[in-house]
Amino acid sequence: MTPPAVTVVVPCWEAGATLPATLDSLRAQTFADLEILVVDDGSMRDPVRDVPADPRIVVDRLPVNGGYAAVTNHALRRARGRWVTFVDADDVVSPGYVGTMLAAGRRHDADLVLAPLMAVRGGREIGTLPFAVDGAVIDAREACRRGVRGRLVLSQHALFRRPMPEAVEGLTFNDFILVLDHLARSRRVALVHEPLYRYAVHEGSATGSLRASVWELRDLPTHATAAIEALFGPDRAPEVHAELEQYVITQMLHKASRDGGDSRLSRDVHAWCRRRIGPRGIWRALRRRDVTTAGSWLLALCGRSTHVLAYRAYDRRKSADR
Structure with missing residues (x-):
């Protein structure tokens, strides 16, 4: 055939x-x-x-x-x-x-x-x-x-x-x-x-819910190393790799803030992300003119509840606009 x-x-x-x-x-x-x-x-x-x-x-x-x-x-x-x-x-x-x-x-x-x-x-x-x-x-x-x-x-x-x-x-x-x-x-x-x-997007989807598999996001930069080096070469690959590490933090924050309750997993994910952001991370995001990420990270450093409230308000506004 x-x-x-x-x-x-x-x-x-x-x-x-x-x-x-x-x-x-x-x-x-x-x-x-x-x-x-x-x-x-x-x-x-x-x-x-x-x-x-x-x-x-x-x-x-x-x-x-x-x-x-x-x-x-x-x-x-x-x-x-x-x-x-x-x-x-x-x-x-x-x-x-x-x-x-x-x-x-x-x-x-x-x-x-x-x-x-x-x-x-x-x-x-x-x-x-x-x-x-x-x-x-x-x-x-x-x-x-x-x-x-x-x-x-x-x-x-x-x-x-x-x-x-x-x-x-x-x-x-x-x-x-x-x-x-x-x-x-x-x-x-x-x-x-x-x-x-x-x-x-629903509770059973990887996008729609917070599950223990969220920790696997931490391994994405490691799995992506070979592809990034093949694309960008040894001189530029470290910069792209660092951007992927920052992307992982943002994605983990999104998933934790989307969680409906005050779960132990959500608290642990927020704590892990805050330890890796720091003022330097926010400054790097601003240098890339990524104001959204910088704002999200600043709110996360202010506290988990502040970030969650801001994220939910943003989500509600997006739904209302639709």
Whole structure:
């Protein structure tokens, strides 16, 4: 059989109830030359059940739960498409998602295509995740630079031209590292500025709740070292690596402040972050003209309760604006 142009990987764990909507959105794509590879990662309570009778859909059922990275590596071994994208089993995409992303990748001879992710909570759009970049194409180093500064979300909800690196198994936030490793072997990154992907934020998602896995964020700079050095060389890599360490602090603060209660985990995360910020950290953020980070860190140094109150007020204002 002739391989499809695109393989859409649908990682699925205990998401049999939400999977039909995801598959409906993929079957409705205006670009039809694709395969849809559903990988059930050892679900027990809510496994993948009946799927639509569509020859493009392939279902693999893994015997035990191995995590997102293990599913990624399994899917990459099975995928037949020249291009690969990942759509989670509780997310949906617009009808033009695959076609628009592929057209941009081909037009610019890109190795990766990025687009804004529209965050959705309880069926309501709450805004796009960071996508502070202009133009139709950037180079791999610029994409990495913006990613480690928190100005561009680097996730597997993108379109990758193969070959791709293996994911780091056992790491919750492995998608960030996978994209960096892919950028290290890339030249151009194409940009689509329309939010065609609807990303569900809820308590079960890594974005939507504070869990013990938040501590794994501390390991991101270590896992990213090889990719950053490959992209920037020995002279500039330390600067980029330091920016990633600052990005990790900001992300951990966000997750801790988003926590609904006064949990021990939230207090511990705040304390860890405050020990690593200091006045010098705030001064470095101001020198980068990153006023938002500097303000957030200053509030964190003033105290956990001050930071949490300010963060919740900011979150409420954003929701009201929507």
